[in-house]
Amino acid sequence: xxxxxxxxxxxxxxxxxxxxxxxxxxxxxxxxxxxxxxxxxxxxxxxxxxxxxxxxxxxxxxxxxxxxxxxxxxxxxxxxxxxxxxxxxxxxxxxxxxxxxxxxxxxxxxxxxxxxxxxxxxxxxxxxxxxxxxxxxxxxxxxxxxxxxxxxxxxxxxxxxxxxxxxxxxxxxxxxxxxxxxxxxxxxxxxxxxxxxxxxxxxxx
Numbered sequence: 001x002x003x004x005x006x007x008x009x010x011x012x013x014x015x016x017x018x019x020x021x022x023x024x025x026x027x028x029x030x031x032x033x034x035x036x037x038x039x040x041x042x043x044x045x046x047x048x049x050x051x052x053x054x055x056x057x058x059x060x061x062x063x064x065x066x067x068x069x070x071x072x073x074x075x076x077x078x079x080x081x082x083x084x085x086x087x088x089x090x091x092x093x094x095x096x097x098x099x100x101x102x103x104x105x106x107x108x109x110x111x112x113x114x115x116x117x118x119x120x121x122x123x124x125x126x127x128x129x130x131x132x133x134x135x136x137x138x139x140x141x142x143x144x145x146x147x148x149x150x151x152x153x154x155x156x157x158x159x160x161x162x163x164x165x166x167x168x169x170x171x172x173x174x175x176x177x178x179x180x181x182x183x184x185x186x187x188x189x190x191x192x193x194x195x196x197x198x199x200x201x202x203x204x205x
Contacts, residue, residue: 016027028199029100029144031098039133051078053075066151067150073102077139089131092125112193140163
């Protein structure tokens, strides 16, 4: 009787201690960028740009349940504009929004879920009005996400990658007018849900 009670007490302590708790993890990033380059009047030039590098990594390992999980996010964002000439008006306006998010939830006794989202929105306007000169604008994003979950009953892996570039240029002689408008909107996402029987710890003899 005492032995049964002790075993029951140990099980209760394990359950309340968090040893069997879910593993939940989230990581994400957000980039909001604007770049405005312009010139007007006599001879002159203007330049402007920026670069952002992203790197995330998470790992978790629960040996008592032989559970491994990993998440990674990587990317690079570049924005650059220039305007030069004589007289008139010329310039470049750029706007970018990039968002990434990943989440994992691992339940040793229930469903395992993971998902990821990656959205990229780029807009760009290059203008030359009057005068002599040219404008140029370049912006782009290259990045990806990966997730992996390994348990005794399943392996779950997903990844996504995107590479986007925008370029615009306007040039002309005195009195000419030119404009270029570029937009791109990419939305990516995926999810996995794995259900099955409970996973019991592997006790060594």
